[in-house]
Amino acid sequence: MSLLLFKSNILIAFILIFSINYCQNVEIDSSEIKNPSIAWKIAFVPGFGQLYNEKYIKFATLTSTHLYAIKKYTTLRKQGNITKRNTWGWWVIGLYFYGILDAYVDAQLSSFPSKVKKDSLNLEKKQVDILEMKKK
Template sequence: MKLIAIFIISLSTVYSAYMDIDSTAIRDSAKSFKWSLIPLVSQGQAYNQKYFKSMCFTVSQSYALSQMSYYDQLDGIDNIKMRNKFGWWFLGFYVSSIIDSYIDGELSTFPLRKK
């Protein structure tokens, strides 16, 4: 009985250690994080091969930055409020791009679902 238990435990550890993952598909999350620190370019998404997401983050960051610079040239308290609002939008898009590219880099090691 003791030998059977040892045999079952050893087989379970052998099969649980085997993972069918392509090592070339694994993304380095630290590298993705470093690439995403470049503002307005969103290279962390491009490193993770999420090109559409990279384009969306780039467009949204550039729009927020252009609106921020537009309202910065105008006078009045309402324009200052709008400038600050778009500044916060830019910061939000920038930080969410960094977080998203890091998470995509971490999740690249998970196997895809087979349909």
């Protein structure tokens, strides 16, 4: 059993060491790289970090969900339903911090190369190259 484990570890190490030769040098447009420190500062206003990162669908989804949670919290507070009010209060807080964290991570990943093409609204579209498909 230990011999099999040893051989598999050697194989994994061999693959990891020699796969470095297959890394690609991908040029990234520096105008598309987002500053993470700006992203998390802007994200203190719910949804604005997603706008900074040009993630418009995330912005709309996160902002509308956040506003709905705030609305439920305030109506339940007026009704005096403490248990449900507290649950929606936690949703408000969770969505707030999720928006900040998501904006920071998206800004960090803006320098990561991707094979995704964006259309005029900056909505992501998967890039399909017909010539590459014919070659295979």
